[in-house]
Amino acid sequence: MARFGMAIDTVRCVGCMDCVVACKTENSVPEGFNRDWIATEVTGTFPTLHMEIRSERCNHCDSPPCVHCCPTGASHVHDVGGVVLVDYDKCIGCKACVASCPYGARFINPSGYAEKCTFCIHRVEQGLLPACVSVCPTHCMHFGDLDDPNSEVSQLLASRNHHSLLPEAGTKPRIFYLT
Amino acid sequence: MQELTITRHNEMIDPLLHIWSWQIPVYLFIGGLVAGIMIISGYFVLQGQYKRNVFSCFYLPHISLLLLTGGMTSLFLDLEHKLYVWRLYTTFHWTSPMSWGSWILVIIYPVLWLNTLIRIPERYQNKVPVFDRLSALINKHPVLIKNIGILNMLLGVLLGMYTGVLLSAFGARPLWNSAMLWMLFLVSGLSAAAALVHLITTDQYERELLAKADNAFLTLELFVFGGFITGLLTSTRVHIDAVKLILVGPYAAVFWVLVIGTGILLPLSIQLLAVNHKVKHTPVAPLLVLAGGLMLRFVIVYAGQYSHWS
Structure with missing residues (x-):
């Protein structure tokens, strides 16, 4: 079984928010909410400052606390690519998954169910790339099977320095940031 | 930077x-209170005190049924997708404490119901024949009464633990991520239940007994608080930052004044004087304990959400 993940090149990302707009359009994300967003992190001491721009979203963790804590099984790991999804007809809106996510990747849709990035699984199952990846003007986002050593993401991770978000939280995130 | x-x-x-x-702090408080009531009521059933009409175990199960329904209503009000609540039971x-909790509550209802049937209050007797027959059947078998008492105590402990485990299972919220939280909520629930009985009972012996028990629970709660705070303070940076929210941060005033001060230390002092016959028993002390228990849940739930990893 494939294990989908992303490698995002922070050297190339300019924070244009095309990925954010593409996601909102493709997935009809309600007004005022975002499934993905841009994070700008500045570190160091002046004048030696370093800025990293990241396109962030659900990390589709290998050890997803949102799936573990869901009382109804609405949050689940999909058969295709191990993508973490929400079955809206099973969700009771208890918000346990929202509290359990250290990345703040979930929100409650105005209709009452939990919502988040799906890696555009409806597109991926048709052989397309997630909307955010397909529109990126700097080609900084790469999507593929982390378990396939010949996939583009695996090759990038093998050849470039990278980090993930909050690895200390123990969730084993599957989105990596190339530095 | x-x-x-x-x-x-x-x-x-x-x-x-x-x-x-x-809704969630209220639900957790009521859950803890019912847990405490079940343990106390179960203990008194085992002691054979159900034979005395004035004793609280005579009416505690009825109160806890109402309270539990109130708590469940509070939880229901918090749900965002209310019409799908039945999905909990499919x-x-x-791995989900909430799933455990929803099933535990399903088991608790009939056990509490059985406890109410040990002694049906006079005004309700001969109203529902099935209940009268069940009550007669239970009273024919003293072993059954003992087992109902034991079951109430066991499920009370489970419910009290659950209210804490529900939060401590969230690794993403450092303040909640403590193995002491279930103990804190269980002891606080016992203390609140003892305070409730202390408040409403008309029996002098029972009032004295429950005031003494409450003093023990409040003292134990202080020790558990010590363990809870020490555990977080000696953990990682995010856990230290989390516990500072209640020690010196935005929730410190409520925590020190309403939870520790007027919720534990003040009623403990009053009740210590009362049980030593220095002052008369006053409803102020148990009311403060109940208010302190509620504020504890508010502080922990609110500050816990505030606490985060990044």
Whole structure:
């Protein structure tokens, strides 16, 4: 079984928010909410400052606390690519998954169910790339099977320095940031 | 320097998590209170005190049925997708404390119901023949009464633990992520239940006994608080930052004044004087204990949501 993940090149990302707009359009994300967003992190001491721009979203963790804590099984790991999804007809809106996510990747849709990035699984199952990846003007986002050593993401991770978000939280995130 | 700016501003998530409002602290408080009532009531049933009409175990199960229904209503009000609540009972997820809790509550209802049937209050006797027959059947078998008492105590402990485990299972919220939280909520629930009995009973012996028990629970609660705080203070940076929210941060005033001060230390002092016959028993002390227990849940739920990893 494939294990989908992303490698995002922070050297190339300019924070244009095309990925954010593409996601909102493709997935009809309600007004005022975002499934993905841009994070700008500045570190160091002046004048030696370093800025990293990241396109962030659900990390589709290998050890997803949102799936573990869901009382109804609405949050689940999909058969295709191990993508973490929400079955809206099973969700009771208890918000346990929202509290359990250290990345703040979930929100409650105005209709009452939990919502988040799906890696555009409806597109991926048709052989397309997630909307955010397909529109990126700097080609900084790469999507593929982390378990396939010949996939583009695996090759990038093998050849470039990278980090993930909050690895200390123990969730084993599957989105990596190339530095 | 380290400065993080994000373009996300999702409702209830940003700038800091605030998904749970008054409903969850109220639910957790009532859950803990019912747990305490079940343990105390079960203990008195085992002691054979149900034979005395004035004794609280005679009417505690009825009160706890009403309270539990109130707590469940509070939880229901918090759900965002209310019409799908029945989905809780179409599955069981052993990794989800909430799933455990929903099934535990299903078991608790009939056990509490059985406890009410040990002695049906006179005014309700001969109203529902089935209940009268069941009550007669239970009273024919003293072993059955003992087992109902034991079952109430066991399920009370389970319910009290659950209210804490529900929160401590969230690794993403450092303040809740403590193995002491279930103990804190269980002891606090016992203390609140003892205070409730102390408040409403008309029996002098029972009032004295429960005031003494409450003093023990309040003292134990202080020790558990010590363990809870020490455990977080000696953990990672995020856990230290989390516990500072209640020690010196935005929730410190409520925590020190309403939870520790007027919720534990003041009623403990009053009740110590009362049980030593220095002052008369006063409803002020148990009322403060109950208010302190409620504030404890509010502080922990609110500050816990505030606490985060990044």
